[in-house]
Amino acid sequence: MFNQLLLNGIIAGSIYTLIALGFTIIYKTVRFFHFAHGVVYAAGAYFAYSLSMSLGINPILSFCFASILAAILGIAIDRVVYQPLRRNAAPGLVFLIASFGVFIFIQNLLQLLYGAQILTLRTGPVVEGYEILSAVITPIQILILFASFIVFATLWVIVEKTTIGKAIRAVADDPVGTRVSGIYDEKVIRYAFGIGSALAGMAGVLISLETNIEPTMGMNAILKGIIASIIGGIGSIPGALLGGFLLGIIENLGIWKIQAGWKDMIAFTVLILFLLFRPEGILGKKNDRERL
Numbered sequence: 001m002f003n004q005l006l007l008n009g010i011i012a013g014s015i016y017t018l019i020a021l022g023f024t025i026i027y028k029t030v031r032f033f034h035f036a037h038g039v040v041y042a043a044g045a046y047f048a049y050s051l052s053m054s055l056g057i058n059p060i061l062s063f064c065f066a067s068i069l070a071a072i073l074g075i076a077i078d079r080v081v082y083q084p085l086r087r088n089a090a091p092g093l094v095f096l097i098a099s100f101g102v103f104i105f106i107q108n109l110l111q112l113l114y115g116a117q118i119l120t121l122r123t124g125p126v127v128e129g130y131e132i133l134s135a136v137i138t139p140i141q142i143l144i145l146f147a148s149f150i151v152f153a154t155l156w157v158i159v160e161k162t163t164i165g166k167a168i169r170a171v172a173d174d175p176v177g178t179r180v181s182g183i184y185d186e187k188v189i190r191y192a193f194g195i196g197s198a199l200a201g202m203a204g205v206l207i208s209l210e211t212n213i214e215p216t217m218g219m220n221a222i223l224k225g226i227i228a229s230i231i232g233g234i235g236s237i238p239g240a241l242l243g244g245f246l247l248g249i250i251e252n253l254g255i256w257k258i259q260a261g262w263k264d265m266i267a268f269t270v271l272i273l274f275l276l277f278r279p280e281g282i283l284g285k286k287n288d289r290e291r292l
Contacts, residue, residue: 003135005252011141013248014148015207019225020232020240021155022199026074028172028235029185029192032095036077036102037200038222039110042215044070044201045208046110049119059121063147067201074197075190077102083186103218111215119213121205144206151202152241155195159237164191172235220264227271233284242282 019041026034047066051057057065081098122140129138159165171188203221224247229235232243247267254266274281 001256002253003133005256006249007132007135007137009249009252010245011137011144011248012252013245014145015203015244016224016228016248017241017244018148018151018199018203018206019221020228020244021152021237022196022203023222023225024196024229024235024237024240025159025168025192025199026196027229028237029168029189030082030095032092033099033226034196035096035099035222036106037074037196037225038218039103039106040070040074040077040197040218041200041204041221042110042213042218043073043106044204045121045213045217046114046119046204047201048205048208049114049121049213052121053119063202063205066205067198070201070204071194071198073106074193074200077197078189078193103222107215107218114215116215121208121213122210138210140209144210147202147206151199155199155237158195164188164195168192168195224267227267229281230271230279231274231281233281236281236283239281239283246282 019037023034023037026037044066047069048062051062051065052059081102082095085095085098129136129141159168167183167188168191170183171185171192200221204217207217207221225244228243228247229240230243231247232239232241247270250270251263251266255263
C-alpha cells in the first residue's frame with residue numbers, strides 16, 4: 001500500500017510541478033499571482049481534445065500543438081490585459097483582480113464552446129498496468145512521468161543555458177538594472193508568459209490522458225500550483241520542482257488512513273504550516289516572505 005501511494009504521489013507531483021514551474025516563471029518576471037494560469041491549464045486540455053478527437057490529428061502532434069496554443073493564449077492574456085495595466089503603473093491588487101476576471105471569462109468561454117459535460121482523451125480498451133515493487137503503474141502514467149521529466153530537463157536547459165533564460169533571470173533579479181543594460185523587459189515578460197503557459201498547457205494535456213476534462217478543472221490546478229510554489233519557495237524554479245513533488249507525495253501518503261476526499265484539506269494544512277513557520281518556503285530567501 002505504501003509503495004502504491006508513494007508512486008501515485010510522484011505521478012501527481014509531476015503534474016503539480018509542471019503547473020508550479022509555469023506559474024513561478026511568470027511570477028518571477030511580473031511579481032504578481034497570475035491566477036488565470038489555471039484556466040490556461042484547462043484550455044490546454046481542451047485544445048488537445050479538439051485537435052485529437054475532433055480533427056483527428058496524431059496524439060503526439062496534438063500534444064505539441066496544444067502546448068503552443070496554450071503559450072499563445074498566455075501571451076495574449078498578457079498583451080491584452082496586463083500590459084495596459086503595467087503602462088498605467090497599476091497596483092498589485094488590480095493585477096490580481098484582473099487575473100480573476102480573466103480566469104472566470106475564459107472558463108465560461110470554454111463551457112460555452114464545449115458544454116458543461118465531461119470529456120475525455122482516453123480511447124480504446126483499458127490496458128492492464130505493470131507491477132513494480134508491489135505498486136501498479138499504467139502505460140498512461142509511465143507516459144506522464146516520462147513526458148514530465150523530459151520537459152523538466154528541457155526547461156532547465158532553457159533557463160540556465162540560453163539567452164532567453166538568462167534574460168528572464170536578470171529581469172527577475174533586477175528589473176531596473178536590466179533596462180539600463182539594454183534588455184527590453186516587455187519582451188522578456190512575453191517570453192515568460194509563453195514558456196509558463198506552454199508548461200500549463202502540457203500539464204493539462206497530460207492529466208487529461210488519465211482523468212476527465214471539464215471547464216472547472218483549472219481552479220484546483222492553480223491552487224495546487226500556488227501551494228507547491230509557496231512550499232518550495234515562491235519565485236524559485238528549483239523550489240517549484242521540489243514543492244510540486246513534495247505536495248503530491250504528502251497528499252497521497254496522507255490518505256493512507258483517511259478518505260481520499262481529504263486530499264485538499266491535507267494540501268491546505270501543509271500550506272498553513274509553511275506560512276506560519278517558514279513563509280519563504282524550503283528554498284526561498286528570507287526576504288521572499290514580504291512578497292506573500
